[in-house]
Amino acid sequence: MGQGWNRALGALTLAGAFALAGCGQVGSAAKPNTTYQETLIQQLIDAKAGDVITIPAGVYAIDRGLSLDVDGVTIRGAGMDKTVLTFKGQAAGAEGLLVNASNFTIEDLAIEDAKGDALKVNEGENIIIRRIRTEWTGGPKTTNGAYGIYPVQVRNLLIEESVAIGASDAGIYVGQSNGVVVRRNRAEFNVAGIEIENTQNADVYDNLATNNTGGILVFNMPNLKVPGFATRVFRNRIVANNTKNFGLKGSAVASVPAGTGVIVNSNDQVEIFDNDIGGNNTANVIISSYFSTGYMTEKGVAATFDPWPEAIFIYENRFTPGGAKPDGLELQALRVALFGVTGSLPDVLWDGYIDVKKFKDGKVDPLLAICVDNGAAQMLNADSPNKNKAPAVMGEGARCRLTPLPAISVAAAGPVPAERRIPSPAKP
Amino acid sequence: MKRLVLILVALALTSCSPRGLEPTFIADGAPETLSDWGMIGARGPRLVLAGGVQPYELNTPLFTDYAGKLRTVWMPGGKAATWAADTAFDFPVGTVVTKTFFYRKAADGAVTPADSLSLTETGEGLDLHGIRLVETRVLVRRASGWVAFPYVWNEAQTEARLKRTGAAIPMVLTRSGRTDRFVYQVPNVNQCAGCHATDHAAKALQPIGLKSRHLDREVTLAGARFNQLERLAVVGFLKGLPPAPGRTRGVDWRDGAAPLETRARAWLDINCGHCHSPRGPADTSGLYLDSATPMGPSLGLCKPPVAAGQGTGGFSHGIDPGRPDQSILIFRTGSTDPGAMMPELGRALVHDEGMALLRAWIAAMPPGCR
Numbered sequence: 001m002g003q004g005w006n007r008a009l010g011a012l013t014l015a016g017a018f019a020l021a022g023c024g025q026v027g028s029a030a031k032p033n034t035t036y037q038e039t040l041i042q043q044l045i046d047a048k049a050g051d052v053i054t055i056p057a058g059v060y061a062i063d064r065g066l067s068l069d070v071d072g073v074t075i076r077g078a079g080m081d082k083t084v085l086t087f088k089g090q091a092a093g094a095e096g097l098l099v100n101a102s103n104f105t106i107e108d109l110a111i112e113d114a115k116g117d118a119l120k121v122n123e124g125e126n127i128i129i130r131r132i133r134t135e136w137t138g139g140p141k142t143t144n145g146a147y148g149i150y151p152v153q154v155r156n157l158l159i160e161e162s163v164a165i166g167a168s169d170a171g172i173y174v175g176q177s178n179g180v181v182v183r184r185n186r187a188e189f190n191v192a193g194i195e196i197e198n199t200q201n202a203d204v205y206d207n208l209a210t211n212n213t214g215g216i217l218v219f220n221m222p223n224l225k226v227p228g229f230a231t232r233v234f235r236n237r238i239v240a241n242n243t244k245n246f247g248l249k250g251s252a253v254a255s256v257p258a259g260t261g262v263i264v265n266s267n268d269q270v271e272i273f274d275n276d277i278g279g280n281n282t283a284n285v286i287i288s289s290y291f292s293t294g295y296m297t298e299k300g301v302a303a304t305f306d307p308w309p310e311a312i313f314i315y316e317n318r319f320t321p322g323g324a325k326p327d328g329l330e331l332q333a334l335r336v337a338l339f340g341v342t343g344s345l346p347d348v349l350w351d352g353y354i355d356v357k358k359f360k361d362g363k364v365d366p367l368l369a370i371c372v373d374n375g376a377a378q379m380l381n382a383d384s385p386n387k388n389k390a391p392a393v394m395g396e397g398a399r400c401r402l403t404p405l406p407a408i409s410v411a412a413a414g415p416v417p418a419e420r421r422i423p424s425p426a427k428p
Numbered sequence: 429m430k431r432l433v434l435i436l437v438a439l440a441l442t443s444c445s446p447r448g449l450e451p452t453f454i455a456d457g458a459p460e461t462l463s464d465w466g467m468i469g470a471r472g473p474r475l476v477l478a479g480g481v482q483p484y485e486l487n488t489p490l491f492t493d494y495a496g497k498l499r500t501v502w503m504p505g506g507k508a509a510t511w512a513a514d515t516a517f518d519f520p521v522g523t524v525v526t527k528t529f530f531y532r533k534a535a536d537g538a539v540t541p542a543d544s545l546s547l548t549e550t551g552e553g554l555d556l557h558g559i560r561l562v563e564t565r566v567l568v569r570r571a572s573g574w575v576a577f578p579y580v581w582n583e584a585q586t587e588a589r590l591k592r593t594g595a596a597i598p599m600v601l602t603r604s605g606r607t608d609r610f611v612y613q614v615p616n617v618n619q620c621a622g623c624h625a626t627d628h629a630a631k632a633l634q635p636i637g638l639k640s641r642h643l644d645r646e647v648t649l650a651g652a653r654f655n656q657l658e659r660l661a662v663v664g665f666l667k668g669l670p671p672a673p674g675r676t677r678g679v680d681w682r683d684g685a686a687p688l689e690t691r692a693r694a695w696l697d698i699n700c701g702h703c704h705s706p707r708g709p710a711d712t713s714g715l716y717l718d719s720a721t722p723m724g725p726s727l728g729l730c731k732p733p734v735a736a737g738q739g740t741g742g743f744s745h746g747i748d749p750g751r752p753d754q755s756i757l758i759f760r761t762g763s764t765d766p767g768a769m770m771p772e773l774g775r776a777l778v779h780d781e782g783m784a785l786l787r788a789w790i791a792a793m794p795p796g797c798r
Contacts, residue, residue: 094772116767146737223714250740300730
């Protein structure tokens with residue numbers, strides 16, 4: 001498996017294959033205001049704690065990266081379809097807006113066509129990102145910027161009711177953070193819709209992830225200061241994530257097969273429950289190891305890195321059919337060999353990598369098991385460590401339960417609301 | 429004899445100020461002109477230094493689109509910085525550092541590189557004939573910490589005015605047979621922090637070049653040859669300086685006599701290490717390019733990218749040993765696409781000579797990552 005998952009993609013042309021349907025912003029119609037950026041930069045420089053920087057409705061052309069490093073500032077637009085910062089002509093800066101500050105709130109605006117990442121918050125605590133739209137307006141392209149909404153190394157983070165479209169890596173990417181709520185967002189036409197990486201204590205719920213290559217990713221990457229664990233993915237709608245992988249080779253998400261609903265890679269203590277997951281053509285859920293990404297090397301990966309996904313609990317999801325047309329020749333061959341030409345891969349696909357050093361009495365430690373207790377849903381062990389020699393549906397062998405993780409407490413989010421509110425997809 | 433030379437140098441550099449230039453520590457506010465600081469100024473056809481203001485250069489400087497740089501440091505009467513082995517020196521409140529960026533003028537409004545000018549040629553001031561001044565950045569140590577101000581020179585080259593929001597200056601640079609049109613970026617005040625907030629959690633600005641390994645260098649100025657650190661000590665700007673054997677000295681990246689690895693590491697240290705360190709803003713990448721990081725995955729050796737996005741260039745490893753053109757490090761330092769280039773700020777052109785050095789270093793590594 002590994003990059004073999006996608007090797008077959010090489011021959012396919014991506015450009016133009018996916019015209020992006022109706023994103024409904026004012027962006028393209030109005031002539032952008034080119035003089036406002038000077039005002040905005042001045043406001044960002046002069047900002048003091050407690051300030052609210054208000055950006056009125058309008059389309060504003062910005063030609064260099066914006067940055068803010070003062071704590072306690074709020075940036076507020078007039079709505080994600082009314083206040084638009086367009087970076088189409090950006091000549092400098094690796095982000096649209098780069099923030100290094102705590103107690104930061106940004107809401108009700110759009111960042112379009114940034115050359116690199118759209119909104120990056122690098123280090124800080126008590127961060128609220130609300131009703132923000134990040135979008136590359138030309139549809140999914142490898143040349144689009146990497147991340148839409150990109151907080152990294154933050155504590156106490158709420159991302160809600162936002163929209164992320166067209167990122168060539170992840171639409172919403174939470175990296176190396178602790179105490180995270182991601183809810184009621186819509187992620188479409190990204191390589192990864194929502195990605196939680198090397199992050200501890202994250203709740204991801206009531207989101208819509210559709211038309212991405214992979215809907216929701218929970219990853220651990222090597223050579224970073226902290227490993228991620230304890231993520232709950234629940235009450236989301238994760239459907240038809242079948243956009244061809246348009247990530248640039250070498251990026252972590254380039255290894256994700258098109259048609260992936262949820263994928264856990266090398267992460268631990270992940271709970272996937274109460275979601276609607278279906279129509280994802282490779283598999284509704286993939287559990288995998290860093291070994292399967294094709295990036296594992298002895299010299300380049302710190303010995304402390306744990307590449308095995310452990311303590312994964314999948315239960316009470318509502319699966320609708322998926323796995324009918326997996327991405328890549330190897331997975332296609334696997335499907336046909338096991339389930340026939342008209343068959344489908346089961347709901348859960350596991351690459352089969354397991355750390356035998358952690359076995360207890362010759363068996364998997366029950367506390368570290370991959371548990372699928374989801375009615376009739378089946379898990380396929382693809383036996384990747386042995387080059388897929390003996391793939392097998394695990395049947396009752398995968399049925400077990402783990403102690404549920406506690407809800408995450410992020411003050412700005414409050415408790416998980418009883419009412420489920422999932423955004424609607426874009427109007428065609 | 430050595431002592432005598434030092435005294436002479438000290439006298440030469442503390443001579444009286446040119447007309448109207450009086451070094452001043454401004455404790456708050458945002459002075460509108462560079463002249464307000466009194467460190468350097470245009471006097472007729474020369475850019476001159478005030479008395480007591482010390483010029484300096486670095487063993488290996490940051491690349492800024494082939495601009496030449498005149499750097500100065502000054503401290504108010506009787507105050508001195510405390511030497512530190514690895515970090516920026518601990519400077520007293522009142523310290524004012526300036527860095528002036530300039531080019532040589534070429535025909536038709538174009539410019540040519542000035543980065544090869546040494547302190548010998550710039551340290552006593554600049555003859556402005558044939559020189560285009562672009563900007564002067566001031567870094568001042570106030571009670572609250574270091575504060576940065578960018579000043580942009582006027583066309584007449586008589587004064588530089590504060591431009592807190594930065595500036596984008598279209599330029600044409602010609603050099604041996606090639607011409608590049610580019611937009612020179614004067615950083616805005618927040619962008620200054622992008623490099624100078626070397627401890628990203630603390631967020632405090634720090635000088636980058638004013639470290640022992642960068643300054644430990646013999647220079648010739650006003651006919652005298654001396655060690656820069658020793659001179660700073662002699663003029664009273666530096667205390668606690670140990671004798672040379674107790675100091676780690678950086679190399680000049682152009683010094684063909686030094687080992688390739690040492691030279692490449694010096695280039696990475698000054699161009700990348702302020703962000704790519706275990707405490708810097710780029711610690712999110714797990715890639716550390718400061719001089720203290722040993723060879724291994726943290727330096728990029730066979731390291732897969734974390735969140736590089738476009739920056740991978742389609743490659744899988746930071747440094748692919750023996751294969752510079754398969755290395756993300758070479759791709760990103762050789763890119764001018766804002767979404768992929770490294771450093772993210774401070775250049776619009778590629779440093780061809782620096783790239784050649786990095787390439788040679790990687791090419792000489794034993795190949796293979798497995």
